[in-house]
Amino acid sequence: MTQTPPSQPVLSVRNLSKDYPIGSNLLGTKPAQLLRAVSEVSFDVAPGQTFGLVGESGCGKTTLGRCILRLIEPTDGEIVLAGANITRLDAADMRPVRRDLQIV
Structure with a gap:
C-alpha cells in the first residue's frame, strides 16, 4: 500500500449502500x-x-463495516483506502488490505 499525503483521507467512503433481496419464494415466481x-x-x-460509528441495534453498523472490509459486497458506492479504490478488488487482493482495517 502507498503512503497517503497528509491532506488526503486515509479512508474515504462515498455513497455506500447495501441492499438485500427479501420476499421471493423458492420457485422464483414472486419477485423479491x-x-x-x-x-x-x-x-x-x-x-x-x-x-x-454509534447507532441503535439493527441500524446497519456491522453491515457498513463488513462492506468496507469487503466481507460482503456493497450494492453501490465507492471505498478508497490510502488513495486506492478498493471497491472492486478481488478476494486475493483484499487480503493484505484487510490487515490495515479493523471492526470491533
Missing part, C-alpha cells in the same frame, strides 16, 4: 423486494484519526 440495510453513507477518516 429489496431491503436497504445501508443507505448512501459517506465519510472521510483523516490520518491519525479514530473513527467510531
Whole structure:
C-alpha cells in the first residue's frame, strides 16, 4: 500500500449502500423486494484519526463495516483506502488490505 499525503483521507467512503433481496419464494415466481440495510453513507477518516460509528441495534453498523472490509459486497458506492479504490478488488487482493482495517 502507498503512503497517503497528509491532506488526503486515509479512508474515504462515498455513497455506500447495501441492499438485500427479501420476499421471493423458492420457485422464483414472486419477485423479491429489496431491503436497504445501508443507505448512501459517506465519510472521510483523516490520518491519525479514530473513527467510531454509534447507532441503535439493527441500524446497519456491522453491515457498513463488513462492506468496507469487503466481507460482503456493497450494492453501490465507492471505498478508497490510502488513495486506492478498493471497491472492486478481488478476494486475493483484499487480503493484505484487510490487515490495515479493523471492526470491533
